[in-house]
Amino acid sequence: MSKGERKKLIIGLAFISPWLLGFFIFYIYPFIASIYYSFTVYHIISPPEFIGLRNYVDLITRDPLFIISIKNTLYYAGISLPLGILMGIIIALLLNTRVKGMAFYRTIFFLPVVVPFAAHAILWKWILNPRYGIINYLIGLLGVKHPPGWFQVAGWAKPGLIIMALWASGQAIIIYLAGMQDIPKTLFEVADLDGANWFQKIKNITLPMISNVILFNLVMGLIQAFQFFTQPFIISKGTGRPMDSMLMYNLYLYKQAFKFFNMGYACAMAWLLFVAIILITLFVFKTSKNWVFYGGE
Amino acid sequence: MKILKIFLIMILVFSLVPFLVLARGDKADKAGKEEKAAEEKAPEVITLRIIWENWGADFTKYLDGEWTEKYEKDHPNIKLEWLFPASWQEKEIAELAGGDMTFDVFYMRPSFLPAIVERGGLIPLNDYFAKSGVKTSDFVDATMVTCMVGDQIYAIPGGADFIGWFVNKDMLEAVGYDPDNPEINSIEDIEVINRRLAKWDDDGNLVQLGYMPIDFYQLINWGYMFGGEWYDPETQKVTGNDPANVKALEWLVEIVDYYGYEELLKLRGEYAEWSGASPDHPFILGFTAFDSNGWWNYEILQNYAPDLDYGVINFPTLTGDPSEKANWVVMGWSVGIPKGAPHPDEAWEFLKYSWYDFTAEFGALTINSPSVKKSFPRFEQLVNEQFGADHRIAKLMPMFDEMGIHATKSMPTTPAGEFFDTELDRAMEAAMSHQMTAKEALDTFTERVQVQIDRAVGK
Structure with missing residues (x-):
C-alpha cells in the first residue's frame, strides 16, 4: 500500500469511525460476549457462572421444547419457502404482462410488505377467526360444516402462519419481476422464431435467467424463516400455543432469555441457530452450481 | 497535504469531544453547585x-x-x-x-x-x-x-x-335457576349447570357454555380445592403431581371432554379476549354464563354491556362446605x-x-x-x-371481600418464575387433548419445573 493509499484509508476510516464504534460496541461485542455466555449459567441480574458445555448438552439431550421448536421452524420453512417461491414467480409472471393499470396491480401486491408485522398478525388473526373470519365464512359457503380452527387448534396453526407469510411476499415478487425485466428480449424473439410455446419459454428462458434471483430469495427467505418471531409471538400471545404448535425457534429463545431469565441457555440456542443457518446457506450455495445460471459462464 | 489537514482537524475534533462534554459537565456542575447553594435553605426535592x-x-x-x-x-x-x-x-x-x-x-x-x-x-x-x-x-x-x-x-x-363468579342472570333463569340465588356451590353444581347451559348449533359447533375450564389459574385453584399443594418452599420441591392435583386435573378433563376440547378451543378463539377487558368478551356477548373476575370488571360491563343483568356469586368449592372457603386462591x-x-x-x-x-x-x-x-x-x-x-x-363488594377474609391460598411463588405457569398450561393442554393422562402430564410438569428451580438456585 502506497503512502497516498494509506492516507486515504486513514481518512476513510476516520469518516466511518462513528459507525465503526457503534458496530463494535453494539454488534461485535455482544456477538463475542454471547459465545462466552453460552457456556455459563447467566440469569442476567447475577454474574455468569461458567459451566462448560452443559447448556448445549441440556438443549440436545434434556429439552423436548428445543426439539419441538426446531421441528416447528423446519415445518414452517420447508413449506412456506417453496410455496413462497412458486407463488412469487407466478405472480411476477402475471405482473410482467402488458395489461392496462399494471402499476396499480404491482402496488397492490407490494402493499402488504409495508404493513407492520404487528398489524399484519392482528389482521390475520381476524381473517382466520374460526367463527367470524372471512376465510372460514367462504369455506362455509362451500358446505364445510366444521371449518378449520386455525390458530386455536394445533394442527391448523402452522398452516395459518404460512398463509400469512405468503400474503406478505410482495418484496420477493418485486425482485422476481426486476429479474424478469432484465432478461434480454432477443431471447424470447429467438424462441418465438423457433416456435416455442409459452410454457417452453418459461422453462427454458425465464426460469434459468432468473435462477440467480431465485437463489437470492431462497437464501434470504431461509434466514427469515429461521428467525420467524413476531407473528407467532403476537398471535399466541408469546406462548407458542396451542400445544406448542407456534413455538418457533426464536420464540423459544426469547422466552428462555426474557421470560425465564436463562440468558446463557438462550445464547447457546442463538449460537446453534447461527451455525445451522450458516451450514444450510453453504449447502444451498454449494448445490446452486447445479441449478443457477450465470450469464457468460 | 490538504487531505492530511482535514484528517488532522477531524482527529482534533474527535479528541476534543470528550473534553467539551467534560467542560459542559463542569459548567453544569458549577451551575449545579450555585443552584444547590441557593437551595440550601429549601429542603431537597x-x-x-x-x-x-x-x-x-x-x-x-x-x-x-x-x-x-x-x-x-x-x-x-x-x-x-x-x-x-x-x-x-x-x-x-x-x-x-x-x-x-x-x-x-x-x-x-x-x-x-x-x-x-x-x-x-x-x-x-x-x-x-x-x-x-x-x-x-x-x-x-x-x-x-x-x-x-x-x-x-x-x-x-x-x-x-379477590375473584368472584360474575353470572348472567338471564341465562341462569332460562335454564331454571333462581337468578338472584342460583345455588352453585360445589363441583357437582357446576357439572349440572354445565349440562343445562351447553348448546351446539345444527352443524355441531359449540355455541354456548357454562364454565370454561381452560386456564392454568383454574387448575391451581381446583388443585387446592381437592386438597393438593403445588410447591414446598422449605425444601424447594415442586409438588405438582400431588394426587389431589391429579384428581383436580382429571375432573377438568372430564368437563372438557363433555364439550369437546377442539370445540372449546375454537370457541375461545372466536373472541379477542377471554379473560381481559374487551367489548367482545363472551360473557358480555352472552355465550358463557360465567366469568371469574374481580370487582374491576364492573367498569368493563358498565361500558360495554350496560343492559346486561349480572350478579356475583362466591367461587364454588369442592362440596360446598363453608370450611372449604379457606382453599380459595387470591x-x-x-x-x-x-x-x-x-x-x-x-x-x-x-x-x-x-x-x-x-x-x-x-x-x-x-x-x-x-x-x-x-x-x-x-x-x-x-x-x-x-x-x-x-x-x-x-352492593356486591362484600362478596369479594369475603374471599379476602377466608382465602389462605395464593398462586405458587417459586424461583422458576413464569416457567411454572407456562409449564402448567402445557400440562393442561397435554391432558385435555389426551396426549397424556393427567398423572403423566403433571409428572412431566413437576420434573421440568424442578430442573428449572434447581438451575435457578444453583443446585
Whole structure:
C-alpha cells in the first residue's frame, strides 16, 4: 500500500469511525460476549457462572421444547419457502404482462410488505377467526360444516402462519419481476422464431435467467424463516400455543432469555441457530452450481 | 497535504469531544453547585421513579394523575415519576442488569418476585416493617406470602385480586335457576349447570357454555380445592403431581371432554379476549354464563354491556362446605424496592403510604381491592361513596371481600418464575387433548419445573 493509499484509508476510516464504534460496541461485542455466555449459567441480574458445555448438552439431550421448536421452524420453512417461491414467480409472471393499470396491480401486491408485522398478525388473526373470519365464512359457503380452527387448534396453526407469510411476499415478487425485466428480449424473439410455446419459454428462458434471483430469495427467505418471531409471538400471545404448535425457534429463545431469565441457555440456542443457518446457506450455495445460471459462464 | 489537514482537524475534533462534554459537565456542575447553594435553605426535592404494569390508560390515569397529586400534596418534597412500559418484567430486569439503578419502586406479580429475589434483585424490607410497626399479619395471608422468601420480606402486598363468579342472570333463569340465588356451590353444581347451559348449533359447533375450564389459574385453584399443594418452599420441591392435583386435573378433563376440547378451543378463539377487558368478551356477548373476575370488571360491563343483568356469586368449592372457603386462591400484585435504589427510605414511605396507611383510598380510586385486612370496612365505605350505595357493584363488594377474609391460598411463588405457569398450561393442554393422562402430564410438569428451580438456585 502506497503512502497516498494509506492516507486515504486513514481518512476513510476516520469518516466511518462513528459507525465503526457503534458496530463494535453494539454488534461485535455482544456477538463475542454471547459465545462466552453460552457456556455459563447467566440469569442476567447475577454474574455468569461458567459451566462448560452443559447448556448445549441440556438443549440436545434434556429439552423436548428445543426439539419441538426446531421441528416447528423446519415445518414452517420447508413449506412456506417453496410455496413462497412458486407463488412469487407466478405472480411476477402475471405482473410482467402488458395489461392496462399494471402499476396499480404491482402496488397492490407490494402493499402488504409495508404493513407492520404487528398489524399484519392482528389482521390475520381476524381473517382466520374460526367463527367470524372471512376465510372460514367462504369455506362455509362451500358446505364445510366444521371449518378449520386455525390458530386455536394445533394442527391448523402452522398452516395459518404460512398463509400469512405468503400474503406478505410482495418484496420477493418485486425482485422476481426486476429479474424478469432484465432478461434480454432477443431471447424470447429467438424462441418465438423457433416456435416455442409459452410454457417452453418459461422453462427454458425465464426460469434459468432468473435462477440467480431465485437463489437470492431462497437464501434470504431461509434466514427469515429461521428467525420467524413476531407473528407467532403476537398471535399466541408469546406462548407458542396451542400445544406448542407456534413455538418457533426464536420464540423459544426469547422466552428462555426474557421470560425465564436463562440468558446463557438462550445464547447457546442463538449460537446453534447461527451455525445451522450458516451450514444450510453453504449447502444451498454449494448445490446452486447445479441449478443457477450465470450469464457468460 | 490538504487531505492530511482535514484528517488532522477531524482527529482534533474527535479528541476534543470528550473534553467539551467534560467542560459542559463542569459548567453544569458549577451551575449545579450555585443552584444547590441557593437551595440550601429549601429542603431537597426527591423524585421517586416507579416501574409499573401498563394497565391501560383507563386505569393508569389514576396512578400518575389523582394518586400522584394526593401523594405529592402530602409530601411536598417528593415527586413521583411513573413508567408504564410494554413489558414491566423486561424493563425491571434490564434496569437490574444495567447496574446503575435509577428506579426506586418495582411493581411485581407473584411469579416474578422469587425469581429476582433468588438473583439478588430486591432489598429486604424486614427492618422497614419492624421500624414502622407494620406486621405481616396485618395483610391477607395469601397475598403476604407471595411477598416473602423464607423469613425475608421483599415487597408489600399491593392489590389483592379477590375473584368472584360474575353470572348472567338471564341465562341462569332460562335454564331454571333462581337468578338472584342460583345455588352453585360445589363441583357437582357446576357439572349440572354445565349440562343445562351447553348448546351446539345444527352443524355441531359449540355455541354456548357454562364454565370454561381452560386456564392454568383454574387448575391451581381446583388443585387446592381437592386438597393438593403445588410447591414446598422449605425444601424447594415442586409438588405438582400431588394426587389431589391429579384428581383436580382429571375432573377438568372430564368437563372438557363433555364439550369437546377442539370445540372449546375454537370457541375461545372466536373472541379477542377471554379473560381481559374487551367489548367482545363472551360473557358480555352472552355465550358463557360465567366469568371469574374481580370487582374491576364492573367498569368493563358498565361500558360495554350496560343492559346486561349480572350478579356475583362466591367461587364454588369442592362440596360446598363453608370450611372449604379457606382453599380459595387470591391473586394480586406487590410492590418492592430494587437493589441499588437511589432513595430506599423515601421509597418505603411511599409503599407504606399507598398500600398500608391509605390502601383503602388507593384501592377505591384505582379499582383494586386492598390487602390490609383492617382496611376492608373503610374500603367498602369509600366504594359506596364513590358509586353510591345503590350501585350494583357497591352492593356486591362484600362478596369479594369475603374471599379476602377466608382465602389462605395464593398462586405458587417459586424461583422458576413464569416457567411454572407456562409449564402448567402445557400440562393442561397435554391432558385435555389426551396426549397424556393427567398423572403423566403433571409428572412431566413437576420434573421440568424442578430442573428449572434447581438451575435457578444453583443446585
